[in-house]
Amino acid sequence: MARPTRHELKEDKFKTTFEAYEQFVKEHYREILTVVGFALGIIALVVGLKLLLDRQEAAANAQLGEALDTFHAYVGAPAPGAVGPQAESFPTAQEKYAKALAQFSVMVNVKGYPRLLPEPKAVRIARYHVGLCEAALGDDVEAIKSLTEVARDRDPDIASLAKYSLADELAKTGKLADAVKLYQGLMDHPTSTVPKATAQLALADAYRATQPAQARQIYERMAKEFAAEPEVADAVKQQIESLQK
Numbered sequence: 001m002a003r004p005t006r007h008e009l010k011e012d013k014f015k016t017t018f019e020a021y022e023q024f025v026k027e028h029y030r031e032i033l034t035v036v037g038f039a040l041g042i043i044a045l046v047v048g049l050k051l052l053l054d055r056q057e058a059a060a061n062a063q064l065g066e067a068l069d070t071f072h073a074y075v076g077a078p079a080p081g082a083v084g085p086q087a088e089s090f091p092t093a094q095e096k097y098a099k100a101l102a103q104f105s106v107m108v109n110v111k112g113y114p115r116l117l118p119e120p121k122a123v124r125i126a127r128y129h130v131g132l133c134e135a136a137l138g139d140d141v142e143a144i145k146s147l148t149e150v151a152r153d154r155d156p157d158i159a160s161l162a163k164y165s166l167a168d169e170l171a172k173t174g175k176l177a178d179a180v181k182l183y184q185g186l187m188d189h190p191t192s193t194v195p196k197a198t199a200q201l202a203l204a205d206a207y208r209a210t211q212p213a214q215a216r217q218i219y220e221r222m223a224k225e226f227a228a229e230p231e232v233a234d235a236v237k238q239q240i241e242s243l244q245k
Contacts, residue, residue: 060107060122067103070096071129094137101133124153128162135169144169160186160194164202171206179206197222197232201239208243216243 069088073096078089090096107126131146147169150162167182183206186199204218219240226232 057120057122060120060126063103063107064122064126067100067107067126067129070103071100071133097133097136101130101137104130104133121155121158124150124155124158128153128158128165131162132165135165140169140173144173156189156191157193160189160191164194164199167202167206176206176210197226197229201235204239212243216240219243 074089075091075093075096076089090099104126107123108130110123127146128150131143131150134140134146135143144166147162147166151159151166153159153162163182163186167179167186170176170182171179180203183199183203186194187196187203190196190199200218200222204215204222207215207218219236222236223233223240226236
């Protein structure tokens with residue numbers, strides 16, 4: 001009797017494996033259908049959630065754009081020939097910031113199932129601007145409360161902006177020691193939105209009225225540290241020249 005060739009052995013092995021697989025499918029087809037159905041359901045859920053989040057983000061970005069147009073709108077008569085968002089103007093800053101606050105607040109005060117979804121970045125930026133509007137409207141208590149919340153944001157760029165504005169509010173309301181701590185923290189941990197030089201200038205400005213000597217020391221240190229950066233060096237020079245003797 002002739003010995004089977006290698007090719008024949010491969011065919012026999014493949015046939016045996018296929019028959020075993022076919023038998024397994026016949027015995028467990030219900031379980032297999034359940035698993036496949038579950039996997040397809042998970043895929044559909046993931047795809048659906050991704051589409052929902054994309055729509056939510058697009059809507060939030062559009063809302064933020066409209067609110068920012070209001071926030072940056074011109075106060076006074078609109079410029080001749082202005083069109084689009086640039087044509088919007090307000091008779092007073094009070095009216096402008098009141099409308100912007102309402103627009104940003106709508107984004108922040110989400111109700112229903114969207115509260116269960118991850119928050120778009122545009123909403124967190126809107127929350128920061130709520131604090132800015134409150135400050136512009138003279139509501140220092142609410143501004144400090146709002147900015148303190150945003151200062152804990154997981155995005156360091158948003159958090160640093162909030163800390164910077166919060167420090168300004170604290171300094172304005174006489175809480176200089178608390179403001180100084182925030183400015184120093186921003187100097188130690190600069191970000192793309194609040195560079196070290198920006199925090200240093202703000203710290204020196206906070207000292208100008210009550211401790212001009214301290215402000216001068218900061219400006220002079222900056223003049224040396226940023227001598228190779230013309231824009232910063234010029235700004236520091238102007239501050240030193242305008243400081244009281």
